[in-house]
Amino acid sequence: MMKNIEDCTIGIAGLGLMGGAIAMALRGNVRRILAYDIDGAVLTAAREDAVIDRGFAHPQDMLALCDVVFLCLNPSTILAFLDAWMPFFEPGTLLTDIAGVKTPIVRAMETKLRPDLDFVPGHPMAGSEKGGYAQARCCSFTGKNYILTPLKRTKPESVDFIRNIVYRMGFSRITETTAEDHDRKIAFTSQLCHVIAAALIDCEPDGAIASFGGGSFEDLTRIAMLNAPQWTELFLENKHELLRRIAQFEGSLDALKTLIETERTDELQAYLQTVRERRARMT
Amino acid sequence: MMKNIEDCTIGIAGLGLMGGAIAMALRGNVRRILAYDIDGAVLTAAREDAVIDRGFAHPQDMLALCDVVFLCLNPSTILAFLDAWMPFFEPGTLLTDIAGVKTPIVRAMETKLRPDLDFVPGHPMAGSEKGGYAQARCCSFTGKNYILTPLKRTKPESVDFIRNIVYRMGFSRITETTAEDHDRKIAFTSQLCHVIAAALIDCEPDGAIASFGGGSFEDLTRIAMLNAPQWTELFLENKHELLRRIAQFEGSLDALKTLIETERTDELQAYLQTVRERRARMT
Numbered sequence: 001m002m003k004n005i006e007d008c009t010i011g012i013a014g015l016g017l018m019g020g021a022i023a024m025a026l027r028g029n030v031r032r033i034l035a036y037d038i039d040g041a042v043l044t045a046a047r048e049d050a051v052i053d054r055g056f057a058h059p060q061d062m063l064a065l066c067d068v069v070f071l072c073l074n075p076s077t078i079l080a081f082l083d084a085w086m087p088f089f090e091p092g093t094l095l096t097d098i099a100g101v102k103t104p105i106v107r108a109m110e111t112k113l114r115p116d117l118d119f120v121p122g123h124p125m126a127g128s129e130k131g132g133y134a135q136a137r138c139c140s141f142t143g144k145n146y147i148l149t150p151l152k153r154t155k156p157e158s159v160d161f162i163r164n165i166v167y168r169m170g171f172s173r174i175t176e177t178t179a180e181d182h183d184r185k186i187a188f189t190s191q192l193c194h195v196i197a198a199a200l201i202d203c204e205p206d207g208a209i210a211s212f213g214g215g216s217f218e219d220l221t222r223i224a225m226l227n228a229p230q231w232t233e234l235f236l237e238n239k240h241e242l243l244r245r246i247a248q249f250e251g252s253l254d255a256l257k258t259l260i261e262t263e264r265t266d267e268l269q270a271y272l273q274t275v276r277e278r279r280a281r282m283t
Numbered sequence: 284m285m286k287n288i289e290d291c292t293i294g295i296a297g298l299g300l301m302g303g304a305i306a307m308a309l310r311g312n313v314r315r316i317l318a319y320d321i322d323g324a325v326l327t328a329a330r331e332d333a334v335i336d337r338g339f340a341h342p343q344d345m346l347a348l349c350d351v352v353f354l355c356l357n358p359s360t361i362l363a364f365l366d367a368w369m370p371f372f373e374p375g376t377l378l379t380d381i382a383g384v385k386t387p388i389v390r391a392m393e394t395k396l397r398p399d400l401d402f403v404p405g406h407p408m409a410g411s412e413k414g415g416y417a418q419a420r421c422c423s424f425t426g427k428n429y430i431l432t433p434l435k436r437t438k439p440e441s442v443d444f445i446r447n448i449v450y451r452m453g454f455s456r457i458t459e460t461t462a463e464d465h466d467r468k469i470a471f472t473s474q475l476c477h478v479i480a481a482a483l484i485d486c487e488p489d490g491a492i493a494s495f496g497g498g499s500f501e502d503l504t505r506i507a508m509l510n511a512p513q514w515t516e517l518f519l520e521n522k523h524e525l526l527r528r529i530a531q532f533e534g535s536l537d538a539l540k541t542l543i544e545t546e547r548t549d550e551l552q553a554y555l556q557t558v559r560e561r562r563a564r565m566t
Contacts, residue, residue, distance in 0.1 A: 127498065185489075185492060190500070203535035214428060216477060222562075224561075226559055228555035236551070239543055276510075282492060
């Protein structure tokens with residue numbers, strides 16, 4: 001039997017951009033917000049900002065006090081964190097994470113999660129090219145998407161509980177699906193888009209090109225200001241799906257290129273019209 | 284000897300999204316704003332909105348009254364318009380246009396422009412995926428880029444005059460260059476970006492994918508809601524440069540794909556880091 005959200009102590013492991021933004025969004029909705037981070041200065045700043053009630057330099061001290069724990073670490077760090085600290089969660093603790101690739105963590109947790117804990121893997125679709133706790137207040141959740149990918153053993157009431165917390169944070173559309181479906185779709189909406197933005201910048205060495213920008217260039221390349229180590233991880237963790245999406249995109253690009261090359265005006269216009277209508281329906 | 288801007292009668296040929304937005308931006312800065320459009324309802328609406336002083340169904344009636352004429356027609360229509368109405372401009376009229384591809388119009392006008400007129404070809408970098416006069420007020424010019432590509436014979440004082448008008452409209456960075464240089468750079472910042480956005484939507488038939496969007500997908504594909512006939516024209520008019528840019532982009536994408544495929548983690552991270560820094564300098 002879960003407590004009410006208002007009575008919960010929430011622990012945040014990793015107080016970066018997303019961990020910080022989650023703490024800010026939950027502030028006033030829960031009993032207490034605790035945080036663990038390897039960077040003591042971040043914990044001090046968050047205490048001074050009254051974003052958290054207490055900071056912890058050692059995970060086990062925090063885990064002993066939490067009803068719900070948000071794992072807001074880099075994808076590669078989450079599994080190591082869970083391996084190291086699994087014995088220290090209080091019985092009945094509800095875990096959730098925010099990793100951008102779900103299959104590795106879901107597969108691992110299907111077998112490794114302690115039977116007396118529950119876990120609702122999640123992915124808030126509200127990142128930013130700016131990283132770190134200091135940028136967290138720029139990260140708005142209002143009206144954004146959130147994906148939940150429960151384990152086979154995740155209790156429905158645990159999913160409902162996290163769903164309610166997510167709504168309180170301001171997200172407006174929550175989708176529940178499998179980790180595999182998430183990773184297939186995210187390979188398109190997120191990773192392929194980052195690959196394209198990076199390739200666009202890679203192919204233009206002229207720093208003065210921005211004088212010729214009219215919005216399209218800026219929109220398509222803003223996310224090229226990505227966190228390189230984090231996105232390297234995300235690309236490689238979802239390598240199979242991402243490569244499949246790149247190949248699909250290359251096929252569509254090639255078809256469009258051929259229409260331009262051969263000046264098949266009517267077909268080109270029909271291609272663009274179809275795309276326009278399809279995109280307009282994607283809301 | 285040019286008049287002061289405040290004393291000028293400005294004629295706008297084509298009161299669509301850009302023509303309408305230019306009229307709105309110039310309102311109060313000039314003596315009178317006249318407009319010609321084939322759509323009488325648009326002229327009536329603009330009169331009622333007090334965006335123009337008078338609408339004209341026949342170009343020659345308007346051209347007889349103008350000091351400066353903004354040609355805000357589709358690229359393919361501008362040259363036909365100039366061919367048909369060249370005799371009707373008042374001696375000394377200053378012409379400018381807003382076509383997104385400059386070489387065809389600049390080449391034609393180098394020989395065809397009446398000797399007693401002057402022409403400052405231009406390109407306001409402030410479009411929108413929404414078209415038409417009704418959307419014009421959504422089209423802000425504040426802080427945007429503007430490109431001017433004078434003819435060999437364009438008088439420096441004519442360039443200065445248009446430059447001042449452009450600043451009054453709210454644009455903040457005006458770049459003067461050749462039509463060829465404009466078309467090379469615009470092929471990258473604008474046309475390639477539209478090609479990529481269109482190909483991205485073409486390769487994803489799932490209309491429900493938007494539930495998995497977190498900003499990147501939305502940013503990269505907003506411009507896929509393009510005006511299909513207009514962009515068909517723009518792609519084909521700048522075909523040579525655009526195809527060169529597509530090929531460069533495909534090369535960069537392929538290099539990135541190979542790094543992911545072969546899991547060359549360090550090189551992948553270095554590629555992304557270089558891109559991040561290059562993009563951050565592009566302002």
